[in-house]
Amino acid sequence: MRIVTAGGHGQIARQFGRLVAQAGHDPAGIIRKPEHLPDLQSDGVEPVLLDLEATTVEELTEVVRGADAVVFAAGGGPDGNAARKETVDKGAAVMLADAAAAAGVRRYLMVSAMGTENADPDSDDVFQVYLRAKQAADDHLRASDLDWTIVRPGRLTDDVPTGLVQVGQLESGSVTRGDVAHVLAEVLESANTHGTTFDLLNGDVPIAEAIGKL
Numbered sequence: 001m002r003i004v005t006a007g008g009h010g011q012i013a014r015q016f017g018r019l020v021a022q023a024g025h026d027p028a029g030i031i032r033k034p035e036h037l038p039d040l041q042s043d044g045v046e047p048v049l050l051d052l053e054a055t056t057v058e059e060l061t062e063v064v065r066g067a068d069a070v071v072f073a074a075g076g077g078p079d080g081n082a083a084r085k086e087t088v089d090k091g092a093a094v095m096l097a098d099a100a101a102a103a104g105v106r107r108y109l110m111v112s113a114m115g116t117e118n119a120d121p122d123s124d125d126v127f128q129v130y131l132r133a134k135q136a137a138d139d140h141l142r143a144s145d146l147d148w149t150i151v152r153p154g155r156l157t158d159d160v161p162t163g164l165v166q167v168g169q170l171e172s173g174s175v176t177r178g179d180v181a182h183v184l185a186e187v188l189e190s191a192n193t194h195g196t197t198f199d200l201l202n203g204d205v206p207i208a209e210a211i212g213k214l
Helices: 011-022 034-043 057-064 082-103 126-142 177-188 207-212
Strands: 002-006 026-031 046-049 069-072 107-111 147-153 155-157 164-168 174-176 196-202
Touching: 002 011, 002 082, 011 026, 011 034, 011 177, 026 034, 034 046, 057 082, 069 082, 069 177, 082 107, 082 126, 107 126, 107 177, 126 147, 147 177, 155 177, 164 177, 164 207, 174 177, 177 196, 177 207
Parallel strands: 002 026, 002 069, 026 046, 069 107, 107 147, 147 196, 155 174, 174 196
Antiparallel strands: 164 196
């Protein structure tokens, strides 16, 4: 399976890329910094150099053409730049959906966030801007006819993955980045998750079992 991930050098994306490469798939990761090429190559992931904030739907369509699935795992960064929440978390995610549709790529996995529906519509706080951007991107994807799945992790940690999660409509909590990557790999080939949005936290159910019950 050919899988193209936007935000290919992110922590979740790199772990996901290694997982699917080891499973025999053909992953590619979109990155904007040339210095990140060797990292992806060492992961067994094909690096694609493209700045998602300085491209067009047409250019991105050619990048994803021939893929079996796309994954959005990019982000505007933790530097407090509210403008990049609009251009990356919203704009790039929307562009990827439009490019996938234009290229005939049906499967789209979105890494979103818990609590987007509770964003303050009037606040200039960067986190509220981020939540509104994620919600707008999710809404755009839901309005498409793609085979989408929206995964909404809680607070992300760098703890050792447990392989145990809880999914559904959840309250606040945390989940390891590694477990998010494993969930994405499981969801990728799980047809029961098409058209599904779910929150994700660490819990006590093995990942395959939790995803199988969605």
